[in-house]
Each structure stands twice: as C-alpha cells, then as structure tokens.
Amino acid sequence: MRRRTFLAAVPAAALAGRAFATSRQENPNRNRPDVHGGDRIDGATWASRSAAWGLHGAAATAHPLATQAAIDILKAGGSAVDAAVCANAVLGFGEPISCGIGGDCFVMLWDPKQRKVIGLNGSGRSPRALTLAEQRKRANAKGVINLHGAVSVSVPGAVDAWWSLHQRYGKLPWKDLFQPAIRHAEDGAPIVQNVAYYVGSSYRIFTEPGAQIEEVDNFKKVWAPEGKTPREGDIFRNPGLARTYRLIAEGGGRAFYEGEIAQTIEAYFKRIGGWMTAADLAAHHSEWAEPGTINYRGVDVWGLPPNSQGFVTLQMLNMMEQFDIKAMGFQSAAAIHHSVEAKRLAFEDRARFYADPHFYKQPSEWLLSEDYARERAKLIRPDKILQTVYPGQAPSHGDTTYFTVADKDGMMISIIQSNYSGMGSGLMPDGLGFMFQNRGQLFALSDGHPNIYAPGKRPFQTIIPGFATKGGEPLLSFGVMGGDMQPQGQAQVISNLVDFELGLQEAGDSPRWHHDGGHEPTGEDLGPIGKLNLETGVPQATQKALAALGWPLAPAPGGYGGYQAIQRWPGRYAAATEMRKDGVALAY
Template sequence: MRDFHDPKRSPIYAANGALATSHPLATQAGLDVLKRGGNAVDAGVTAAAVLAVVEPAMTAIGGDGFALISKPGQALYGLNSSGRAAAALSTEMLMGQGWSEMDDASPHAVTVPGVVKCWESLLASHGTIGMEEALQPAIAAAEHGFVVYPRVWSDWTECVPKLTAQGAGGQHYLVGGTAPKMGSIHKLPALAATLKTIAAQGAKGFYEGAVAADIVAELRARGGVMTEEDLAGHSADPCTPVSAAYRGIDLAELPPNGTGITAQIILNMLELFDLSALDPHGVERFHLEIEASRIGYAIRDAHVGDPATMGADVQALIDKAWAKGLAATIDASKRNAELPSADPNFQSDTIYLSCVDRDGMAVSLINSVFKGFGSGIVTDKTGITLQNRGAGFRVLPGHPNTIEGGKRPLHTIIPAMAMQGDKPKYCFGVMGGQYQPTGHAHVITNMVDFGMDPQEALDSPRAFWRPDEVLEIEPTLGQDVLDGLAAKGHKVGFTKSPHGGGQIIEIDHENGVLIAGSDPRKDGCAMGY
C-alpha cells in the first residue's frame, strides 16, 4: 500500500471490467464499450484507435500491432501484425548505395503498416463488434478535434523538426510551423476521412484502393520501392506465446520477431539473486537489473529477427541452465566491462493498453510507429503517419536481422501476460522503445519480489542506458543512487526524459476484483466499473 503522505495515486479497483491506457480519452472510449456490454477486445481496439488520433507521436494507423489474449477455458492467444519490408529491398541493394546502417528517416525504413489488419483480425477472432462501430470515437476525435494533453504536447514539440523536414507532416500536424499549443484543440480532417473509409470497407479500405495508392505514391516520390502489392499482401498472423517461469508465475511473451524473450532472459538471471532482500530503489537492485539487461540485450542483438531467418532456437535462448551460467558472470560489486558470449549451447537447444472484461477475458495490446511520429513521412491526401520500423533492421550480410524484401524486422513493442496456472495474474506492458524488455523485468520484480501493487510498480523509478553506454537514472532516485552506481563503474547521469510508460491490470481471482494502474509518465489513466 502506498504512503498516503506521498502525492501519488492509488490503483483502480473494479469488479466488472477495467481498462488502462496512456490517454484519458482512450480509456473513456474503451470503458464506454465495456459498460455497453462489449468485451475486452472490443474495448481495446476502440481505445487503440482513439490513441492513434490523440497521441500521434506514439501511434498511428501507419504503425504496427501485437496482442496477447487470455480467455477462460482457452489457450493463450498471440497475434503478430508487424509489417514486412518492401519486396524489392535487399541488403545488397542498400550496400550498393553506400549504406552501412539503416536511416530511420528514409522511405526504406517504412515497413508495411500492420495495425489496421491487427484491429480487424482481433475483432473477427475475439470481438463482438465490427470495425465500423469500433472506429467511431476515433473518427469523432479526428473530425471534431481533441484537446492536446501535456505529455502529448511535449512529445509533439520534440518532433517538429522531423515533421518540417519531411514535408506533408507539417500540413496535418503543425500549426504555423510548430506543434499545436498545449490545451488547444487540434483537428485531423484527412485522417478522419481515411478512418471513415476503413470503417466502411474494413482493412481492405486501407490495404487496397485509394488509401494504399496514396501511401505508395508518397514513398515512391521519396525514392521508396514499396508497391500496392506489398500492402495488399500483409497478414496478421496468430502465433503461440513463449512462456518462462519466474518465482511462481509464468511470463508469457510473443515470439520473435518481437523481443519479449529478452525480458525472459533477463528474469531468468535475476531469479538467481535474492532481490527481496534489497532496497527496491537502491543501488544494488539497479546494478543487478542493468547488468542482467546488458547481457540480455547483447543476446537479442546477436540472434533475434524474423523467425524464418533466425539461427538460434527460442527455447535455447530462454534455457534456465544457460541463464545460470550467464548470471554467474554478474559481479555484484562492479560493472562488467566484458559481457559473456551471446551464444547458447544450441545442442540443448513501443502505446500500450491493458483491458479485462466482466467475463475474465484479458487483452494485452500494443501499437506503435517506433520513433516519434515514425519516419516523419505523412501521406498528403490521407493524413497517415508512416512508421520507421525498418530502422530495426541491420545492413549486415549473414546477420539474422539483416534487411531483405518481405522480412519482418526485430521489433521492440512487446505485450505481456503473467499467468498463474491457467489463469492470468498480470495483464501488462511497458512502452518506451528499447527500454521495454528491461521495463517488463522491472515491473514484474516490483510486484513479485517487492510486493508492489500495479500503480506502485509503475510509479517506481527506472534506470536504463543509452547506446553510448551512459546509464541514465530518473531523478527521483536521487544523488546517492547515482553516486553508488558510479562507484560500481557505471558511467551514470540523470535522464532528461522519463523511461517509457506502462499499464498493468492485476486479476484477483479469489475476490473477483481487478486492480489497475497507469503510468504517471504519460497523460493516461486506469478506469473500471
């Protein structure tokens, strides 16, 4: 239980249904669906569509989607609707043009958007309403306008140079060459019209016809090679989640090309340390978390990509015996300058929302455009922000994640579900680009090892490192923690922006109650009834 003298919020308790998102308008729209009798998928898709309008730096219909669904009496269901690279792309082609790494502002970084097919597939397989009904709140927000919230405004402002440089984005998303003012009302008429087309025609209205032609024309004008056939061929693919045990729960993540197994690798190592004996906000806890994460991310970078081209077996990567050897390389007294080998013994072989309905269906849903406003490329006629997920590829012949036509890139967005037996315990996710696997490990250990409720687990300060290996801790951890980590050999500083966001719903099956939290690093909230 939180300290009531500390100005933080309590979790939401609900008996009939709960929804947690990163924006109040999305939470309200989804909750309205639940209260009308819709299920968790209906509410989740409705809320996600609203987020694609009101939180435009984070998500869009030009992005990707993944989901996990737990339904009583059924096996855990996973859906991968991430897009593929244009068929005409190849490592050889880009190297011939002088590329050695991906350019996240290039049209070649734009993969086929997967989120619209994600929504339609989820509604078809598990929902009770159709796209037309689910999109109405999003259409209303785009057509009549929405108020720009503080965190949304902050993210928007940071992306002004990108939108300006890329052209049409300024037409739809800038006012007088800058971001709309915080607290002002912003309208997106072109996007509203596109959403109406999708509502009337379903996903076909996005992947074929005039909308698809506009996407292709925009990319072709910039030197891209995507075709209408690339768009029409997109599929949202059901997949079997991967589970790994951690102190009495089973953490379920989607398999690659997502990076959820990275969180499992990290937790496999942390399970070998007595975290509960440590201060949850102390130097020792964060040192262990970061050292395990550094190893986990090195393994991710070496092996994870499109499963069709991965050489490593997923079960080998999350093997407990291998984790024991990895954990033995972690020195509790200092930062390891040299990480252990990223190769297991193969012989043994970034928006997020959580929703649970009155019938016990739990939905863990995540959509994203990767970087802020994705590639920054926005279609002129249809107002679609296009993701830059292709920036997750390598330009490195022979690497499992090197770019090739029709491949899916390594993907950072990872919905999660923590199970106890055959029932969901925590329906959760953590946003924040590369931070997400560490974020999963952080909130799970907060709840399992330190007994925090969902809101406390999300409020808890965080630490993560930049690519140049500077460990950035949130200022709420204080100077003592910064100094203590520095003494262990970390190059450390205070972060200027918070690490990610997140939503969690805990399911208390014994009492029939839902306990929901929403990350204070965003504008959102949890609500229930």
C-alpha cells in the same frame, strides 16, 4: 473561409496570451528536481495515485479519451478486444507521437474459453522493390539504415492485427469501434501535454537540414499549417484521418491493404521516389504466435517470440531469479546493479539471435532455459562491472503506446502499438492523415547477421506486450512502452510486484533505471559499458554506491518508458496508469 487543421476554440482574448504557463520552458518553477509530489495518507510515498478498481471491466491507456472510449465500448456489451481496437483508433488520433495506423502491433491476451495466453504478431515486412544493395548505398555515416525517410518504412501491420482480433473475438459491429475516433478527428480535441511536446520535437527533427526525408509538406499541412505545432490545450482536428477511418470502418480491416487507401499509398511512394506498392500491402497478414514463458518466483511471465524482443524480459528475469533481489533491498545499489548486468547479458543475445523467424531459426528453448540462465548469471559480480559482455554460444542447428483492457467475461488483452521512433518516418501519404512507421531502420546491413535487411522480411521489433499468470489463472496484463526500455521496464515492474510486494500503481510509479550500451540488432556498437540512466527519485545513497562501482550515471529525462496495467483479482480488476504520461486508468 479557410479552416486551420488545428485551432484553439477558446475566447479571442485568451489567444493573445495564456493565463497559465504550459511548459517547463515557460516557467522555471516547473523544472525543480529537488521538489517532489505531495504526501499521500496511505500507499507508497512516491505513488502518484491509487489503482482504479471495478467489478466488470477496466482499461488503462496513455490518453484519457482512449480510456473513456474503451470503457464505453465495454459498457455497450463489447469484448475486451472490441474496446482495445476502439481505444487504439482513438490513440492514433490523440497520441500520434507513439502510434497510429501507419505502425505495427503486437498482442497477448487471455482467452477465457481456451484458458490460455494467445499471441498475435502484427508486424509488417519491408518493400519487395527495395534491395539490400540500395539500402547499403543509402546508409548513414555509421553504416546503418537512416532513421527517417522511405528507406525506413515497412508495411504497417496494425489495422490487420485489429481485424484479425475482431474476427476471432469481436462482439460489436466493426464499424461501431471507429465512431469515437472519427468524431474526435472531425470535431477536434485538446492536445495533451506529452503530445504537444513531442510533436514540437518531431517538427524540429523533420524540418532540419539534412533530415533526408523525401517530403514533409504533408506533415506540415496537418501539424503545423502556420509554421507552429499545437501547444497543450489547443484543439486539434484531423479530417484526413477521419476519412481514412471511415473507409476502414465501412470496408473492413482489409480496406487499408486493398482498394483506395492502398492505391493512394502506392501513388504517394511513386511520387516521392519510395518503394512500397499496393502489392506489398495486399500481401500482408498478421500471424498468431505461440508465447514463451518462464517462472519467476511462482509467477509465470509470458513473452512473444522474435521478431519481437519479448524473450529479453524473460531472459532478464531468469538471471535475476538466481539472486536474492528482495534481500538486497528495494531501490538498493545491489538490486539495481545485478538487474542491469542481467540486462546487458540478455541484450547481447538480443543483438545476436533476434530476427524474423521466417529467415532465421532462433535457439529460443536454449535462451529461455534455466541452465543457460544459471550459466550467464555466474558471470555477474557483486563488486564490479563486467567490462565486456558477449552473447552466449548457442548449441548448433522496437516510441510506442501500450494499453490494456479487461472485460466482464474474464478476457484480458495486452496490446502494444507503435510507429517506432518518435512520430515515425516523417512521411504522411497524401490526404490520409497518418504517418508511416520507421521500423525498417532496425535491420542490420552486415553480411551473416540474422537480422540483415532483405526485401519482404520483417525487421527486429522492440514493441512487446506483457502478461503474467499464476496457478493457471490470469494475473496481470501489463506493458512498459519505449524502445529498448520495454524489457528493462517490464523486468523492473515484475520485480517490484513479486520481490518487493508493491501495489499495482506503486510498481509503475517507482523510480526506474534505463541502461544504454552494448551491441544493437542493427549491428551498431554503443560501447561495452554504456551509461546507466537513473530517475531523480532513486535514493542519493544508491546513486553514489552505483557510481562507486564504476557505473557512468546520467539522468536521461523522458527515457524511462510508459506503464499501463490491469491486475485480475477474484471477482474484480485493478487498473494502473503511468504517471510519466498523460493517461488514465478506469474501471467499473
């Protein structure tokens, strides 16, 4: 008997009609922005829950099964790295709208033995057979690389990042870390709300006329075998991914880049007219990276260097520190205005200076200097919007999942992993059960740009883990997923914690802003002022005041990222998760 890839393992009567609605489209009572959550007896009035506390370890991820798996690994004696690898494998099955072994990975962690923050760049390079001339020939009407299809695919770096981490910090056997994900992929697990929504959205995007994706049959076989994607609560299975995980579990991390998996990938791209080869995969290795740091009102905040955008957070905070944000008031128009202007200035530098350091020498020390921050902050006016922003004059010479784990030995790992936009490129190799990232879309195509496309080059990356220390001790492992929202969200979280002394969960639940506009690392111009997106929870008085300053306002539902965090206290941990996602934070 033919078995569906996903199926609802519920009584037959329930298949005919559901007892309860599972989406806003089905029930107008679920789409009421004027209705807010219930009242809490303590904590912030807008907070969705309190933080989870524990003595021995903690985990916060965007999927309940991933958090449970991480805690189980910790309880079995695994390190924070072991638990993070296990959680990421589960997320690749349960949250494929954001991550998977077809994507890249960046990490910062606190090494309790070295007593320092360690960085890892797990991003892959473009195929060596794909030339700049070919990319330009296939560019879209805006003159940038297409978001989907083989031109957008770069070598996936996630598995080698896991392997590099485990080789240095792992305690449990490598193969044990994949057993929960393999079990879920084989036995099935219910689809959670956000995944159901975004898989349906991906199906519409991948199958629309003119999508320019070489093949989508493999996606349909896994995610829509009968023409419909699963809904919230439907049980989903992915036996192809389970088999791929088994190959990696038994063969080690390099089994993804050498051998059967690599040969299958090469044959797939040859079949569809793509460019990635087994040689591209075999050449990939992660790189340990030295994080940069700035001090924000007594807290040392860390970021990874390019090709990541980690330094954007640090640049924003450096400029924000030049103003008394606390005195301006929590969720005030003044605090948001000054922070958004800092974002606009930092993002112009992002568009101009952020690229693969193997191809371009970024002036990192200058970008993170206090002198430069003061110079840029002087441009910000309290009573008007900067009409035009430019990158600084340097002295001569990257949808996503974020999760964090902490263990009994004091190791804290901040890890972010992504397929980039949505589920990725739309391309799934034959029988392997995962989708390739579309990170290669973030290259520029204009001559002279530091981020210009080249074979064997790493594209600009939006994904950034966050970390903070204080007095030489680990304080916070955190992140805010979601493209260019990531540095904007990280800066807001740090400001909420430091300037306004909010709790760990409250700092993430607080209403957010998200600014779109300015120049992109692809060379695209989104307009000088752009638009300021505000969540409905931002006070009406603040929204009116921002509009009076001239900000074009918009709500942008779903565009405010996803937050996870663990805070280290003496002898204990607090863990928080994102109310906008499906995740869970647990500690023990």
